[in-house]
Amino acid sequence: MEMLWFYIAVVLAISDEIHSKIMWSLLADFYIVFAGIIKRNVASNIRLWIIHEFLEAMFHFVVLSVVFLSIEIGILAALIHMVVDLYHELSGSKMNHLQHRALHFTVESIFFILILAPWS
Numbered sequence: 001m002e003m004l005w006f007y008i009a010v011v012l013a014i015s016d017e018i019h020s021k022i023m024w025s026l027l028a029d030f031y032i033v034f035a036g037i038i039k040r041n042v043a044s045n046i047r048l049w050i051i052h053e054f055l056e057a058m059f060h061f062v063v064l065s066v067v068f069l070s071i072e073i074g075i076l077a078a079l080i081h082m083v084v085d086l087y088h089e090l091s092g093s094k095m096n097h098l099q100h101r102a103l104h105f106t107v108e109s110i111f112f113i114l115i116l117a118p119w120s
Contacts, residue, residue: 005112008064009105012077015063016104019056049089057082080111 023031039048057078065074084107088100095103 002116005109005116008068008073008077008112009109011064011067012060012081012108013101013105015060016081016101018063019059050086053082053085056085076112076115077108080108084108 035048035052038051039045042048042051060081061074061078063074064077065071068074081104084104088095088103
């Protein structure tokens, strides 16, 4: 089996770290104001949170589409990342940063192994 699944999972993990650093360090003030604007226009915190996850998924879509020159990989990576984030939050499991990163890497790796596996 090719190692593409591994490279996708690694780039997705790097993309997630970059997203966190950009949003919470470089653009923190803008991010907080932007969240306030969105909050004012939606009816609940749950919708605000889903919009946040969707916007984060769009960031990952752009990064992975550019890195791998594949819109399909970008869509799949963004989708699985968002599903893992939604599940993690809805399940209520408490994890530190390393455990959270390991959860993402494991689920995303298995997902791409299944997608990219040569079925014969």
